[in-house]
Amino acid sequence: MAISLRRQPGANVGIGDLDAGALTDMYRRMALSRALDLRAWTLSRQGRAHFVITSRGHEAAEVGSACALARGRDWFLPYYRSLALVVGVGMTAREVMLSIFARAPDPSSGGRQLAMHFSHPDWRIIGGSSVVSTQIPHAVGLALSAKLSGEDVVAVAYFGEGGSSKGDFHEGLNFAAVHRLPAIFFCENNGYAISVPQRKQMAIQDVATRAAAYGMPGVVVDGNDPIAVYEATKAARARAVAGEGPTLIEAKVARFTAHSSDDDDRLYRPREEVEAALARDPIPAFKRRLIALGVLDEASDKELQDRIAAEVDDAVEYADAAPDPAASDLLTHIFAETT
Ligand SMILES: Cc1ncc(C[n+]2csc(CCOP(=O)(O)OP(=O)(O)O)c2C)c(N)n1
Ligand SMILES: [Mg+2]
Structure with a gap:
């Protein structure tokens, strides 16, 4: 994929159609997600969050794809590893922490769902089940529905x-392929399904290969490179809204942590493998790229990291102080009529 670099001194610095502002915003969302993720893990170890699942290692894939979509108009169907995705779409640090603390004002479920099962009506983020792939x-x-109504909208499942x-x-x-629907299927291939390695899950290297069997393009992309993911998602969206049907994107990523808290x-994964994955961490790699491009420098990065740290502190304090769901609300949305 040819992506032009613009390095002219002054304002016109960018990659492809992403200018300095868009690139910094992408980086900020990746870094914010990482900071929230690390804090969530600490909270779970402190017994203050019950159960968390992290998206550490998946940030470039999730934020890169979110930035290529029409946020607020397209439908996002996340899964439990989608923290970076929802931050990429627009959920705030406070909203994320309300979900982790399971508080009443939590926009995802009013504190009913497990943490990391996000939804947000304003952002068209559709809440899902833990049961894999139901989304x-x-x-x-x-x-x-988008096709029938003729809207310029796509639905993306992660x-x-x-x-x-x-x-x-x-x-x-x-x-989706038979009906040429405006859908994108976004597979985050981290090589493991909890403890089951890919080689015991399928006899192929690339999930994207399966696309051919349905009659849609299957694209493999480096999930450590947010720009490559952005470009692949943008191309899939363009196909979808042009009536050309769905695309399967497979982003190769690494899961930095255990499956969940x-x-x-350590029982099933060699430490060298984890260390090799950490050495390819997409966030410092993107930072180096932005510095080389002249979009970022150490001082502005430090400022950004300080702002993010303050945002996360504020979100934890805010969510911790928020009320629990009321006991009287226990059966709301469970039965048509509360008995
Ligand atoms: C139908 C179903 N079977 C099993 C589980 C238990 N389970 C939860 S997550 C998971 C692993 C899924 O792995 P993958 O799809 O590769 O996503 P990852 O967690 O690696 O991002 C399994 C087996 C489940 N939630 N739903
Ligand atoms: Mg996996």
């Missing part, structure tokens, strides 16, 4: 490579 047919339904072994994946992709990956 795929939901995205297909939303894409069908899931892991393990989730691509589910029937929902097959049914969703097949239906309740897992211990």
